[in-house]
Amino acid sequence: MMYYPRMKAAVLETINAPLAVVDVGLGALSSGQVLVKILVSGICGAQLQEIAGNKGNAKFVPHLLGHEGCGIVEDVGPDITRVKKGDKVILHWRKGDGIESGFPTYTYKGKSMPSGKVTTFSEYSIVSENRITPVSSDTPNDLCALLGCGLSTALGTIENEAKVRPGESVMIVGQGGLGACLIKAARIAGANPIIAIDIHDKKDIAASLGAQLFINGATQNIGETLKNALGIKEVNVIVETSGNVDSIRDTLPLLAGGGRYIMVGQLPPGASIEVTNANHLFGGEGKMIKATQGGAFSPTKDIPRYVQMYRDGKLNTDNLITHRTSLDKINDAITLMRYGKASRIMIDIQN
Numbered sequence: 393m394m395y396y397p398r399m400k401a402a403v404l405e406t407i408n409a410p411l412a413v414v415d416v417g418l419g420a421l422s423s424g425q426v427l428v429k430i431l432v433s434g435i436c437g438a439q440l441q442e443i444a445g446n447k448g449n450a451k452f453v454p455h456l457l458g459h460e461g462c463g464i465v466e467d468v469g470p471d472i473t474r475v476k477k478g479d480k481v482i483l484h485w486r487k488g489d490g491i492e493s494g495f496p497t498y499t500y501k502g503k504s505m506p507s508g509k510v511t512t513f514s515e516y517s518i519v520s521e522n523r524i525t526p527v528s529s530d531t532p533n534d535l536c537a538l539l540g541c542g543l544s545t546a547l548g549t550i551e552n553e554a555k556v557r558p559g560e561s562v563m564i565v566g567q568g569g570l571g572a573c574l575i576k577a578a579r580i581a582g583a584n585p586i587i588a589i590d591i592h593d594k595k596d597i598a599a600s601l602g603a604q605l606f607i608n609g610a611t612q613n614i615g616e617t618l619k620n621a622l623g624i625k626e627v628n629v630i631v632e633t634s635g636n637v638d639s640i641r642d643t644l645p646l647l648a649g650g651g652r653y654i655m656v657g658q659l660p661p662g663a664s665i666e667v668t669n670a671n672h673l674f675g676g677e678g679k680m681i682k683a684t685q686g687g688a689f690s691p692t693k694d695i696p697r698y699v700q701m702y703r704d705g706k707l708n709t710d711n712l713i714t715h716r717t718s719l720d721k722i723n724d725a726i727t728l729m730r731y732g733k734a735s736r737i738m739i740d741i742q743n
């Protein structure tokens with residue numbers, strides 16, 4: 393059994409409290425586990441939900457967080473075949489090829505602290521082999537982190553779930569990091585027009601990513617603004633990232649016949665959604681409402697394809713990242729996200 397040096401990590405110690413940036417010990421690697429030195433991690437909206445205890449995680453505190461990152465393999469446990477020491481890897485929560493390991497163990501305040509099979513808010517992480525995908529060493533770190541969750545979820549949602557065809561209108565509700573990636577993904581699919589909605593003023597960010605119209609859902613009537621600005625009453629695809637039931641009720645009636653309404657933002661536990669005038673769901677060839685898990689992207693199959701799209705100039709990460717920070721300042725970054733000030737925030741873990 394080999395143990396590793398202690399490290400700095402952001403621990404969720406108490407639900408709805410700031411993360412504790414503290415010293416944590418790493419356990420030994422068991423079958424199917426890989427030790428990864430984390431270079432960059434994104435902060436996903438899912439972590440805000442976890443901090444609020446909305447992901448069934450409240451009983452597991454203290455625990456580590458983070459599920460999209462870029463790192464370098466530092467050591468491999470027994471039975472690992474897909475990566476070796478020194479490989480650059482993308483860390484993701486969706487399962488790819490490789491072993492599904494047991495839960496890794498860390499030590500915190502003298503006690504054992506079990507944690508999830510992928511976490512990224514720490515200098516090192518013990519990760520299940522099927523939660524990492526190797527990439528060539530010259531793949532940009534930020535691209536890698538974005539492909540761990542947000543950007544891959546967006547590309548998968550547009551391709552696999554909404555099946556957007558060129559010329560279809562797409563409305564993205566919620567302009568956080570995922571919403572920003574979705575505008576980009578819709579653009580790659582040839583969507584036109586692309587409409588972005590948020591309750592904070594994100595007009596400039598949305599325009600920089602390629603949205604034709606931004607509507608402030610807090611101050612403007614979405615349906616009327618759509619009609620006045622673009623001369624359309626309905627859209628072919630709506631992707632909802634906020635997980636807000638009022639937002640879903642208000643935007644569902646704007647779906648055109650044959651349209652697809654995709655929910656990516658998870659609803660709070662116990663929430664209900666309301667379909668007003670539900671008869672309109674039979675419009676055209678009928679409409680679809682679907683909840684997606686990460687846009688159904690397959691890390692092993694899709695990540696290499698997305699990296700190649702980047703190399704071919706078909707995918708870029710311009711304007712997706714609005715802020716960078718260090719692990720020490722992670723709570724400030726989380727506050728920025730909560731107040732709707734950011735798209736993706738990257739944490740430079742080794743700074």
Ligand SMILES: [Zn+2]
Nearest residue numbers: 436438541542
């Ligand atoms: Zn995520």
